[in-house]
Amino acid sequence: MNATMFSALAPILMLSLTAVVLMIQASIKRDQSVAWVITAVGFLLTLWSASYARDFIQPVTILLEVDHWSLFFTSLILMASLVTLVLSKETFSSEGERKEEYYLLLVLSVLGAVVLIQSSHMVSLLLGMELMGVALYAMIAFPERGQLPLEGAVKYLVLSACASAMLLYGFALIYAATGELSYAGIGARAALAYAENPMLMMAGSAMVLAGIGFKLSVAPFHMWTPDVYEGAPTPVTGFLATVSKSAVFVALSRFYIDGALYQFSGLNTALVVLAIASMLVGNWLALRQKNIKRLLAYSSIAHFGYLLVVLIALTYLEADLVSQSITFYLTAYIVTTLAAFTIVSMVAGEDTAKQNISAFAGLFWSRPLEASALTVAMLSLAGIPLTAGFMAKFFVITVGIQSGLWGLLAVLVIASAIAIYYYLRIIFAMTQSAQSSGNSANWQEKLAAIVLMASILALGSWPQPFIAYAGLL
Amino acid sequence: MSETIWLIPLIPLLSSVTLMLVGTRLKASQVGALGVGSVGISALLTLLLATEFMQNQQVIQLSLWTWMEVAGFAPGISFYFDGLTLVMMSVITGVGFLIHLFSTEFMEKDPSYARYFAYLNMFVAAMLVLVMADNLLLLYLGWEGVGVCSYLLVGFWYQHNANGYAARKAFIVTRIGDTAMAMGLLLLFTELGTLDIQTMVGEADQTWQVGATVPTIACLLLVCGAVGKSAQLPLHTWLPDAMAGPTPVSALIHAATMVTAGVYLIARTHELFLLAPIAMTVVAVIGITTSLMAAFTALMQTDIKRILAYSTISQIGYMFLALGVGAWSAGIFHLMTHAFFKALLFLGSGAIIHCLHHEHNIFKMGGLRTRMPVTFWSFMIGSSALAALPMTSGFFSKDQILLQAYQFPEIGPGLWVAGLLGALLTAIYSFRLVFVVFFGSVNTEPDKDTGWRMAVPLSILCLLAMVGGWFMIPVSEVFPASDGSHPAHWVEYVSISVPIVGVLVAYLIFYTGQLKVDRLANSSFGKSLGKLWLSGWGIDLLYDRLFVKPYYGLANKLKSEPVDALYGLIVTINQTLNQWLSSAQSGRMRWYIASMVAGLILVIMLAANLPEGAL
Amino acid sequence: MDGLNIPLNHILLVSSLLFAIGMLGLMIRRNIIFILMSLEVMLNAAALAFVAAGAHWGQPDGQVVFMLILTVAAAEVAVGLGLVLQVQKRFKTLDMDDANRMQG
């Protein structure tokens, strides 16, 4: 444990520091705006520290692997958290007395996500996931009034605890099989362990898959998604959909790659089944959904189905093209989903009536900025060219073709075709003329919307720089 | 002169365009002047051309520009002028001019006077292109062009749906033939590599020997086209309905010129037909059958124009007979004379209809001999020419046809007898018309007599119908000379006497009434036969049942887009799946956990390859 | 270390049984309290498995993870119970089938 390691850990330390400062501030004087500013500053500093840590990339003890990839995602989710922060301000200013804790929870959750991303060891993965999760339960249940947030929180808590149990049990089995807790170690002994006791190894990794699959809301572990998405306050939903999911996916892919699990055909078939199920089920569920938050929940199910295709391709391709694709896809997904939730929270806020798609009628004429941003987001989710979503799909299909996964690709095409329908429904609703109240949003939210829309278009129409950059990771 | 023949079709065309563009702003007199004048000029030019041609029997070929040039397919906008063309052109412009003149009075009350002349001029232009074309594609242009003009003019009084229907029927029925003809063009080009008539027939002679399959098929396809345009069996049904148009139109299009285009086509491509004897026999048979069928039908009609329409069909049948038996020049000759006397008859009937405030039923007329002398005489002359009484124009042409038919190998005499029967019937129905309309008691008082603009054309046509038979049509160069052999004299005598008998019969039945046919007519057999003839052998009804109704039915069936139902199915599938899955989202936590557990078990089984193990 | 030496598989069997019991509890129990308890059972099943595995490989890691799991479980339950109070307050029931406003 030398000095450079601390520099490598800079983001984690910075976040922890922020958390501490927040607690102190809360104990001195309760003031939301101050807490908000502290958190914002903390995030910005962490962002900076992430770039600073680039020069010191190294495995930090056995637990954490600080490399370009993890640092990139660290900064990515920090940006996402910043957006969440911006949205939270409006949302919770209406709440009662206690608000500062929310920011604390946010910071802790982000901390958990960062640990999760950098984890290279079952324990760190467990720690990160739980830190992130526990904080999230509280964030979901944060509103003092209303039943939906609470219900969502309880459901999420129970179900994800159950999932964690599965995960842990899986780890235990793998540990029993290999005697290793670190990914690298597992990767080294996996083949041998399988030879010795296949059932143990497979059952273990299968349970891990199930546990993580739940967090990614992959069918058939998807059922919690709509309820939690709807129940949670919109900014939190955004956070859950982007930060937590992508962090978990990064962890999964690390585990899958370093743990050399892709060598097991059985696991692969399992992944294939999950992928197909999620693509179809997600889109079918979304088809006629009225509530936009639930709809986005379903669409996210489908999107992680698409993403799984890349993971499956690991068996046939060298890791770097795969990780590149994952990077691009997750980035595109985060940006797009955030844009969507930003608009939802700007337009609908926490009012379930306003979250109904029909309530979006006439948005094009009453609030052109929001409408166009949401349109761009929807087109990106649908994978129309010139948007980030298209390039993401481009990557997936390319990878799929390169590894000859024709069946999966066929399903992907069908699924995307179905998906177009419900994304268009939203756009169509917005174009229809109706007198809708133009309640205004504050400038930060507007800024966020514009930035996100711009980056979606940028990623879609001029991806070369980013691809080049992602290639280096 | 020979360099400027392109003016002849152009002038009517220009006047037509002018009338379309500014017609509504012109005074009636100006419209008339333009309409008649343009055709008049063309007629004059044709006359000049004719005189020139008479001196130097020289064929003119004039190419304006290449229409299109694709992979060796290079039809030109180019004209070919020879004796045959001259005959046709003179008929079109000459008779056309007279009819235009007649129209100025006939139509003067009509609100859309300009539109009428615009269409009529365009028709003349298109018809001229048809006969002047030196390649089959340009001919096809004129061919379709006259078709459209006929459609427009038949449906000229578009306010009445009946007229619209008649017009559509006319166009579509002929279109069927035209499409077959187009196929013929495709075949000819694919086989011979050109559509230029002169080179084509040259090619044909080298490529095929007589009786080969390809030329036979090609000729039969062309015949289909001709049958459609010339209202022969089985595509004749449109012509009687086409009488819905203004009478001068019927005179010009449906008697004198357009309906004879089929005859022209076959005559023009006769070298091809000479290679396909079967096709020629078919033509002859079609011709004679049609002419008999039509003659019987004409016997029973009461509408003056329908009588004339059926007689036209029947006369064109004679022309087809002529072509079929290789009596080319006789056919063309009859075409010309027929143009004269049939135009005369139509214009006459037009005059009657005009003066009897649009009365069509002959039995509501009568005794017009004294009231409308000009018309009476034109009808007398016209009918005698139609019945081919000696010394009239019709006599010469029809006589030639019958004699040459007699000489036709094998079935010749049969054709001849049938032809005679036709001639007899012709005489009867044409004079039935005369006696019923002009003799006997006056049933409807004409409110006026014909003005000069009607009288002049009538009298000129009378003249032509009388002396037309002495014209020498300059087609000797075009057609192979027929061997000068004549059949036995008794054949000629019979041929001459038959029409006279016919007139007598008509006289006895319809004038003096000495010859009673009531018993026969009232017998159940007679009644049904009469009905059958009146309805034109029920062919219209047959087609209606066979083609029209089924097509409507089909269209209505398919209207709901069966193909779309397929996609509808996909939609329903997705909807049902959506419903099932949504109902699974019950919000019950235990249920969610159950699904997770199920998933877990599934994943474990898959991971451990248990399915294979189990199997 | 001598003394009684139980083969790994037996313990894993026990732990899997525990796990199954917990999962069953989750599936049949409607009362939130019992649900949380079932969760505890599941987590402890995992913990047991870890300890056993650690013993099997003669490593301390197993016990370490066990401690970790304890804390995790504690945290989960802490938040969980907090939520339980709210549930009681807002839904006037602890039956999770009744506390169910969102579906479809």
Add this chain to the structure above:
Amino acid sequence: MVMINLILILLIGGLLAMLSERISDTMPRKVAMVVVLTDLVYLLLCLSGMPEITQLQAPVANDPSTWLMHFKTDWIPAFGISIELALDGISLLMVLLTLILGAIAISASWTDIVVRKGFFEANLLWSLAGVLGVFMALDLMLFFLFWEVMLIPMYFMIAIWGHENRGYAAMKFFIFTQASGLLMLMSILALVAVNQSATGIWTFSYFDLLNTQMTEQAAHWIMLGFFIAFVVKLPGFPFHTWLPDAHTQAPTAGSVILAGILLKTGAYGLIRFAVPLFPEAALDFSSAAMWLGAAGVVYGAVLAFGQTDFKRLIAYSSVSHMGFVLLGIYAWNELALQGAVMQMVAHGFSTAALFMIAGSLQERLHTRDMREMSGLWQQMPRMGAVAMFFVVASLGLPGLGNFVAEFLVLLGLFQVNIWITVVAATGLITGAAYSLLLMQRSFQGQANQKWVDSGLVDFGTREMLTMAVMIVALIFLGIYPQPVLDAAQPVLQSLLNLTTSPTVAIVEVM
């Protein structure tokens, strides 16, 4: 660069049109018109500097330097995707058609659009820009991009300014085209992957992919992807059902662009990509494709005959006419191909005009149901006459563009497969049937008292002017089509050389 400018002018012009609404209500349409005309003039000026197309030496299909224009610059080098535009005779024809019809469409929207004029004109110009891109893009990725993106403004046009059932129509249109687009994307990527595995380099350039070596089976599947995508847009027989709804529901200008231009992109794609990229596969497939075409001709005609909705009838007539294009393309000899190209141009004008007439009727009568119209000629003789002209044009009257097209197609087809020719030829008869029925039901017959009382206004100067353009164009195409044929000839020739003259082979096949 010229080609980039052509597109940019439209894109920026669209923005201007949208903003100009702030100045005045009538500003957008003027701006839009100016923009399109500028684009047209600019193109013509650039062309005037070039060698006469007729004297242009036959461009070698896989050598861009022999083309009229060629522009290439990197876009996503990581995958060898570049911004590559090129122009040859056919693309030039299509571009000109697009711009002319664009101007016509704007004129059609002059009074038709009453709300959100600015946004409408913007969408119109943007879709034009997309179409231009489709016609000029020679990098498959770029092509696909334009292909998909041009639909979005079109979708908005239908969804916002469409008629009573616009939601359904817009959705159907978008899903059909997008789903087929995904297939094409798969095919493109598969083709590129095959090429990459063979040569080791990533490239999406048409010129590099032209002679990709692949197994017969692979070729068949990939070709099928392209084929379906293009045939859906064309639209070919079983995939046509989006068209009647879209055309019927779209605002007049939208229908004009849809029928006049967008359908042609499908045909263009077939000529440019589907056949040349996979000559053998296309050859094996040609009989099937031609039967589809013939089926389309007949089916479209019969359904058109059954319609009571003015616009729907025209829409089905498009299905029928586009069948000829499909036939012409897959007969794949010079006659037929020239016919197909002619049909693309001629049908562009005739159908656009008919849709404009339909639009003006709807504007005046507020209905498209022909059972409610009758004898409109009496009150609107000008419109009646114009309608008559375009009706006879669309039933293929010789001397007008459509006849040349259909006859050439049949001529070429006859040399390949006689029976398909016979079936297709019946389209001439059925075509006459529905065209004349249209005329009868709307303009002829007893005048409907309702309209007599309401006092309809006949075509005005602007409308007559617009119509005059198309009338002149059709007559010109009909009696002197040579310029068009000359423009297309070298290109088609080179394509034919490229594809080892399937015609001969097809004859052997049948």
